[in-house]
Each structure stands twice: as structure tokens, then as C-alpha cells.
């Protein structure tokens with residue numbers, strides 16, 4: 001893995017109340033990702049698409065750091081792109097290359113693990 005940045009995984013858990021994540025065991029998923037997959041780290045945010053989520057992304061994403069891939073587990077990828085495009089642009093990041101939005105709704109924990117694993121493997125293959 002020398003010289004290659006590992007992807008960073010953010011799980012957006014939709015307040016913890018969303019029926020779409022009712023089957024997902026959040027901590028089982030996060031611990032699997034951080035312990036078993038080649039990621040820099042894995043974190044959870046309760047709701048990235050509202051004001052405090054926006055403030056978080058503005059602090060978290062680093063200006064011009066164009067070599068990092070962010071995998072965000074959450075809702076519909078098109079929705080995620082719509083909601084996060086401004087902050088990626090503001091930070092000088094290329095959302096099309098640096099964001100991998102995963103729809104993990106209505107999945108079992110095992111299905112979500114597999115989906116994230118595939119995304120991480122896809123990033124590392126490049």
C-alpha cells in the first residue's frame with residue numbers, strides 16, 4: 001500500500017431514526033470497516049445533510065486535498081451528490097473522483113458490509 005492513501009469511510013446514519021436503516025447494526029458495520037478493511041479510518045455522523053452536517057464537512061474536508069477518496073454510506077447516491085456538491089466545490093475537491101456515495105438503506109448488516117468492502121476494494125484497485 002506504500003504511497004497510496006487509504007479511503008476514509010463516513011457512515012451517515014440519518015439521525016438513527018430512519019426506517020431505511022432499521023436492519024443495520026451500526027457499530028457492527030463500523031467496527032468491521034475500521035478493523036477488517038483497508039481504510040484510513042471509519043466514522044459516524046448523525047445527519048450530514050443538515051446545517052451542522054454541512055459545518056462538519058466544511059471543517060473536515062481539507063482544501064485542495066485531491067488525493068483522498070471519501071466513501072459515504074447513507075442514502076441515494078444522487079441525493080448525496082446533490083447535497084454535498086457545494087462543500088466539495090468550495091474545498092477545491094473533485095466530487096466525481098473523490099466521493100463514492102453508497103446507498104446502504106434497507107440492507108442487512110452483512111449486505112452493507114459487503115457493499116462497503118466492494119467499494120474499498122474498488123478504490124484500492126485503481
Ligand code: SF4
Pocket residue numbers: 012013014015018046047048049050073074075076079080083
Ligand atoms: S445525507 Fe442521506 S443518509 Fe444522511 S441524513 Fe441526509 S438523507 Fe439521511
